């Protein structure tokens with residue numbers, strides 16, 4: 001699946017212009033209001049951003065992974081909240097349905113997801129199951145043709161705006177193979193939301209708990225109609241999400257470098273531009289070299305992702321997606337830190353964009369699998385006997 005090169009180039013130029021002309025001027029408002037203006041969300045829907053990764057047969061734009069990462073890179077260059085508005089529809093919220101859902105589920109849900117009429121959110125994490133996702137405790141007990149869901153999901157991105165959740169619950173005993181993935185409407189009786197989380201950064205993005213108390217969903221809402229497959233669906237969805245995150249991290253790194261270079265050209269000390277000092281140049285150079293490495297790696301992995309069978313698991317690609325996520329999210333942490341350093345005292349002031357970016361990128365090393373989980377996946381892959 002891919003959009004033809006000409007249409008894709010047009011889309012990329014449109015996205016660039018949209019970010020420059022519509023989103024960048026609204027960044028301060030997002031930071032201070034802690035919300036994305038509704039009018040901009042509507043414009044995002046018109047542009048088709050909610051359906052970037054959904055095949056054209058289901059009403060989306062049908063980007064390949066190699067194309068999607070380029071759009072993620074562009075969105076890395078503006079406030080994180082904008083990408084987050086449609087991020088779960090494009091990624092972790094919808095991809096489980098696309099990869100493992102029945103044809104009926106795809107036809108019913110994906111066109112609405114692609115149009116942004118239905119916001120999908122991904123509910124895996126729980127108070128006692130973060131990195132150890134297979135330890136999740138939310139129960140899905142079968143009662144005739146219905147599953148009864150009970151439990152708590154934590155830090156769920158876009159939960160306040162979600163119309164439905166891709167939600168993992170335990171239906172069949174302990175361990176990963178006892179987990180099933182459900183499509184749960186936000187309106188289901190017994191489903192309630194916790195209060196919005198107050199986060200360190202990424203203002204304008206919304207997360208909260210999702211509480212399930214005797215929520216009854218038909219057995220037909222099991223993704224793929226088969227129990228016990230939910231953990232693998234979640235892992236496949238996360239592989240893809242990790243690559244998207246790596247690309248976004250590269251986009252932020254690009255922005256930090258651009259801001260830092262601009263500042264280094266304009267700020268004068270000791271009678272000259274600070275950018276003329278080699279110690280400043282060294283920081284800029286390290287950031288540029290690291291971005292180049294991370295972006296090359298991400299593009300290579302996306303190409304490999306597109307080459308494998310759609311929806312299939314490929315341990316080598318999973319391992320490389322973890323390499324990209326690990327390297328790029330750690331890289332952007334270092335780049336943002338140097339960005340603040342180049343800005344000196346100004347870099348610690350909220351009016352300067354690097355201060356926000358420094359806080360915003362901290363999350364990238366945590367969500368969709370911490371750096372330590374990525375190390376574990378890579379290490380295990382190398383130690384496999386058949387590797």
Ligand code: COS
Pocket residue numbers: 092122124125130131132133134176177231232235236238239313314318367368369370373376377
């Ligand atoms: N694609 C497809 N299948 C996968 C897979 C992948 N990327 N990763 C694992 N699996 C399969 C395994 O092959 C195994 O299948 P079999 O039982 O048929 O052998 C099954 O899933 C269980 O895998 P594993 O034994 O590796 O599970 P673990 O409990 O040891 O956990 C980690 C694996 C730690 C990698 C997983 O729990 C994880 O990614 N944790 C982080 C969760 C996360 O990212 N949370 C972020 C919040 S969501 S935004």
